[in-house]
Amino acid sequence: MFKLRDYQQETISNLYKSMRSGHRSIMVQQPPRTGKTVIMADIARRATAKGNRVLFVVHRQEIVQQVIETFQADGVDMNLTKIGMVQTITRHTADLDPPQIIFVDEAHHALARTYKRILEAFPDAYKLLFTATPYRLNGEGFTDIADDLIIGKPVSWLIDHRFLAPVDYYAPSQIDTSKLRTKRTGDYSEDSIKEAMKPKIYGNAVKHYEKLGGGKQAIAYTYNVDSALKLAQAFNSHGVTARAVSGSTPKEERNQIIEDYRAGRIRIVTNAELFTEGLDLPNVDCVIMLRPTQSLSLYLQFAMRSMNPREGKTAIIIDHVGNVERFGLPTDDRQWSLEGRKKGKSSSGATIKSVTVCPVCFASFYRTNDICPYCGSPLGEEKELEVVDDVQLKKVTKSRLAIVKRIQSSAIMKNVDGKRPSELNSLKEIQAYAKLKNYKPGWAYHYAKQRGLIK
Template sequence: MRLFKLRDYQQETVDGIIKSIKKGNHAIMITSPPRTGKTVVMAEIARRATAKGNRVLFIVHRKEIVDQAKITFKQQSVNMKLCTLGMVQTFTRRVDKLKPPDLIFIDEAHHVLGKTYLRIINAFPRALKLLFTATPIRLNGKGFTDVVTDLVPGKQVSWLIKHKMLAPVDYYAPKAINVARLKVKRNGEFDTKSIEQAIKPKIYGNAVKNYKKLAAGKQAIAYCYNVASAEKLAAEFNRKGIKAASVSGNTPKDKRKQIINDYRNGKIMIVTNAELFTEGLDLPNVDCVIQLRPTQSLSLFLQFSMRSMNPRKGKRAVIIDHVGNVERFGLPTDDRNWTIQDTKSIKGTNNASSTEIKPVTVCEQCFATFYRTNDKCPFCGADLKREETIEVDEDAKLEKVEAIKRKERIDKILNDGLTNYVADKRPSELNNMEQLKAYAKLKGYKRGWIFYQAKQKGLIR
């Protein structure tokens, strides 16, 4: 006997998958925003599959997700004798020993282009493959058409909030970072050293102050950029009388479990962490998210932000963004129309990478974040100053803060980051000579094109 029934929007997803299969698709990506019950949908499909004697393989990349999925599958009366759940790291080592599945689930499937996943997928070409993710996008813009043939979209965040399936959110973004110092690594993520240089020493004090001002009494998770910053922030909260604990990949398993249990039971108000609690782990009583880690990944941004949006009657989630992530991605409540195509090759479509982000305004008086329509803050009524877009400054130099012997490596990182930055731009959106040079190199244009564009823009006389 099943212990829960699918919500209407979850049933729509199941129906969409069945419709896609009937069209001949056997490798399907399914999208649904974080906090909307992807595991519940998979459990229902697994129940139907095992009831017909089909063997199921469920692949994840974190042990905590395996443990939670097992509980949900059992609750939904899945025949566990026909269902194998485990981590991709384990399955890829013993793929030859696995019993051939009829159905493969892949959770957090934006990771699926990794070699470990592909090895498993390629080993079972006859299996139906259902790939679930909240964010079908990768930093390098690579699409998923090598792996899947169809996309089944879930409901938009705005719809889920309107129908009380997600909590509404108040988003605040104190500008407590020198964004011009941020540098980009080859993989598109920010360089850790540059994050350390960009975040001012008082950021931790500001984080506590703004939490007390904007989210006092709410249980929160703070996403920090490394272990030291997570520990420092937890110590600062404790000094201010707010019970906090820090966890990371270095935290012993038993201690981490105790911290999570204490948080769930309300004994701890704030958990600060580095590299944890971004995907899959269910902490339903999070009401506030504090972002102290800048990211170039829309996937990470949405995982960070929506951690606080589990619904509860009368609840409004609070997100405090100290690092300008909203400036790169817009608000987490924005509608996003996903695609499985290469995002860098699609122009003029409303996909996650090529969409032009509407400018977001941060009020300097109350830190509220919103889309600007006039010169007054809609929250506190303060006069708004002329907005300046916050983004990575590819022209910044590192020589004064880095050892000279590292100059060549740093220059390459910056050049790679600049190339990634201009790849989705039009010539009219390029603002300086370095951007024009990078764009010309990327497109194979001659030096004359750079000179002409620079002259048109008034960069040279």
């Protein structure tokens, strides 16, 4: 039986209080690296001790054995417990003994049909939906599957109380503030923005790891399999032991790499589409980001992978693609809600293309159509991101991020100047237009609703 931390006990207490209040499908927000599986194991132990059945749903095969080991170590009755992948369980709900409790791991995925089929198959069960980020990239909320939200301690509190490691975050200084010039409106001019900010992948990953990483064990997130292989080769050629893994790596080889990494025989693992959610690698002290993302969930999983605490430790995050300028620091406190935020229509089955940079707002993202998902500007022909080796990454501060936000706002204002309202393509453009024209505060909301851009 594990000795739970006070904040974990508080989450469990709040969860039981919600259940006693009549809620039966409860989403639980708990930041990455703070023991979601341990919390679920404690609840499962109490449930199975009373003869109740438990179903635990995961979305990656690598996590299944890890959950089994945690549950066994905490004394959960495994004869009353079923742990499996969503892809398997969704096809065999009729074969299962009805559970009294269903746990869903990484529950921000739970709006998918496969998860809903499982949840709907057992209407009498309590559904406990755990996630670090109750947020969906397409703006959907979770009110269809959850009737209450339990929010865990904020990241800043967890760092202050030494449950997470503090962070030094390095990113490209894409903004040369000496080149910025303001107009009479107080916004930066278009020409000075172009001079001050350039959309590229910045910095040589090996050199910056050698300078900033301090020899720490690291995970590098790349944007495709080929880049993961090339990066591992580059590290090895500089005497830093590295291995590349991806979803196509054979299971036996992948398991051996994980074992060698945990034993310290490998310094760096480079990967594409792997090691994002759930998998426990406690000795990660450094994260290297070479993959731009527009997903807050993915960004926080990337960044906080390095924040397992240890006496005297400061985690290192080296962000070569400016993700921090889209989402802020991983240590920022965020407001979570079950309510959705509509961002316009999107296709969940859209084909993801190569990394694209918007020429107007400089956002980096995986392109799914011909409109920038951030500012609504039309996109031209795709170009590969240029890698600039001789750029020095600098420590990120809140004041620097404030300048970025001001630049992005200025770029959107420039984009809407001279347009008619009917030519505006996003809520952000409508808000910028209203500000430009000094319209009353409620105009943007009502016009966006009239246009169908918000519901």
